[in-house]
Amino acid sequence: MWSLFHKLGSPRPFYEISDRLLPILGCLTVIFLSVGTIWALGFAPPDYQQGESVRIMYVHVPSAIVAQSSYMIMAIAGAVFLIWRIKIADIALQCAAPIGASLTLLALATGAIWGKPTWGAWWVWDARLTSTLILFFLFIGVIVLRSAKEGSEAVGRATATLAVVGLVNLPVIKFSVDWWFTLHQSSSFSLTEKPSMPVEMWLPLVVMVAGFYLFFFYVWIFSVRTEILKREYRSQWVRFIHDV
Amino acid sequence: MKFGVMKPHRRRKLFLILFLLVVSGSSVGLTLMALRENINLFYSPAEIVSGTAPVNKLIRAGGMVLEDSIFRSENNLEVRFIVTDMQDSEFTIFYNGILPDLFREGQGVVARGSLNEDGVFLAEEVLAKHDENYMPPEVADVINQAHAEPSK
Numbered sequence: 001m002w003s004l005f006h007k008l009g010s011p012r013p014f015y016e017i018s019d020r021l022l023p024i025l026g027c028l029t030v031i032f033l034s035v036g037t038i039w040a041l042g043f044a045p046p047d048y049q050q051g052e053s054v055r056i057m058y059v060h061v062p063s064a065i066v067a068q069s070s071y072m073i074m075a076i077a078g079a080v081f082l083i084w085r086i087k088i089a090d091i092a093l094q095c096a097a098p099i100g101a102s103l104t105l106l107a108l109a110t111g112a113i114w115g116k117p118t119w120g121a122w123w124v125w126d127a128r129l130t131s132t133l134i135l136f137f138l139f140i141g142v143i144v145l146r147s148a149k150e151g152s153e154a155v156g157r158a159t160a161t162l163a164v165v166g167l168v169n170l171p172v173i174k175f176s177v178d179w180w181f182t183l184h185q186s187s188s189f190s191l192t193e194k195p196s197m198p199v200e201m202w203l204p205l206v207v208m209v210a211g212f213y214l215f216f217f218y219v220w221i222f223s224v225r226t227e228i229l230k231r232e233y234r235s236q237w238v239r240f241i242h243d244v
Numbered sequence: 245m246k247f248g249v250m251k252p253h254r255r256r257k258l259f260l261i262l263f264l265l266v267v268s269g270s271s272v273g274l275t276l277m278a279l280r281e282n283i284n285l286f287y288s289p290a291e292i293v294s295g296t297a298p299v300n301k302l303i304r305a306g307g308m309v310l311e312d313s314i315f316r317s318e319n320n321l322e323v324r325f326i327v328t329d330m331q332d333s334e335f336t337i338f339y340n341g342i343l344p345d346l347f348r349e350g351q352g353v354v355a356r357g358s359l360n361e362d363g364v365f366l367a368e369e370v371l372a373k374h375d376e377n378y379m380p381p382e383v384a385d386v387i388n389q390a391h392a393e394p395s396k
Contacts, residue, residue: 120344144338
C-alpha cells in the first residue's frame with residue numbers, strides 16, 4: 001500500500017500509472033455527466049415553488065461541492081509538500097487551483113442566475129455567498145502566487161502555506177447557513193436526517209455530483225501529467241517517451 | 245507513515261502546520277464571533293419587536309409571512325403584511341413595489357428598509373427566502389389536500 005504511494009510520489013511512475021487510468025476516468029466522466037444532464041434537465045420533476053428553475057441546482061450544487069473538495073485536496077497537497085518536500089505535491093497543488101477557481105465561479109454564476117427569479121436579487125452579502133466569494137479569491141491568490149516563479153521551490157512553499165491557511169474558510173462556508181441568518185437556504189442533505197428532497201430529485205443530483213468529481217480528477221490528473229512533462233523535459237525518460 | 249517512523253524534522257513541520265491552522269482558525273473564529281451581529285444578514289422579528297434593531301436606519305429584517313396577513317392596495321403596488329418568527333414576535337412591513345415570485349404566505353422573506361418609531365418596517369426591497377425543501381408539484385398538491393381534508 002505504502003509502496004504505491006511512494007511510487008505515485010515520483011514523476012515517472014505517476015506518469016506511467018496515470019497513463020492507464022486516464023482513459024477510464026475520461027469515459028466515466030462522459031457517461032456520468034451526460035446521463036446526469038439528460039436526467040436532470042429532461043426527466044427530473046420541476047419544483048412546486050421554483051418551477052423549472054430548480055434544474056439550475058443540478059449544476060450549482062455539484063460545482064459548489066467539488067469546488068470546496070478541490071480546495072481541500074489542494075491544501076492537503078500543500079501540507080504534503082511542506083512536510084515531505086515531494087515535488088509532485090507542488091505540481092498537484094498548482095494544477096488543482098485553476099479547476100477549483102473555475103468551479104467556484106460556476107457555482108457563483110449559477111447561484112446568481114437562480115437567485116434572481118427565486119429570491120429577487122442576483123447577489124446579497126450574506127455569509128454563505130461572501131465566504132464562497134472568498135474561496136474564489138483564495139484560489140486566485142494561489143494561482144497568482146504560484147505563477148510568480150515557475151517551478152521555484154520557495155514560491156511553492158509560500159503558495160502551499162497560503163493554501164493551508166485558507167482551509168479555515170471551508171468550515172465557515174459549510175456552517176455559514178447554520179451560524180448566521182443568511183438568505184441562502186440551509187443544506188437539504190445531512191448525514192443524520194432524510195434529504196428534504198424526493199428520490200427522483202436527489203438521484204440525478206448524486207449522478208451529477210459524481211460526474212463533477214470525475215471531471216475534476218480527469219482534468220486534474222491530465223494537467224499534472226502535462227506539468228510533469230514541462231518540468232522534467234530534460235530527463236531521459238521523458239525524451240524516451242516522446243521521441244519524435 | 246506512523247508518527248513513530250516520521251523523521252523528527254518532518255514531524256516538527258507537521259506540528260508547525262497544525263499549529264498554524266489552529267492559530268489562524270481561532271483568530272478567524274474570534275473575529276467572526278466579534279462580528280456576529282454584522283454578519284447576520286437580517287434582524288429577526290424578536291430583535292425588531294424588542295427594540296434591539298436600530299430605528300430609522302437602513303437595515304434588513306426577515307421572518308415568515310403570517311397566513312392571511314397580506315393586504316394589497318386596489319389601485320397601486322402598495323402591500324402590507326405581517327412577518328412573524330412563528331413564536332410570539334411579529335411586526336408589519338409596508339412595501340411599494342414588485343414582489344418576487346416566491347413571495348407568499350408561510351414563506352420566508354428578507355426585507356431591506358427602515359423601522360419607524362411605531363415599529364412598522366418600511367421596505368425598499370423584499371426578497372423571498374427559499375427553504376431547503378424541494379418537491380414536485382404533484383406531491384405538494386397531495387400534501388395540501390391532506391391538510392385541507394380535516395378542516396372540512
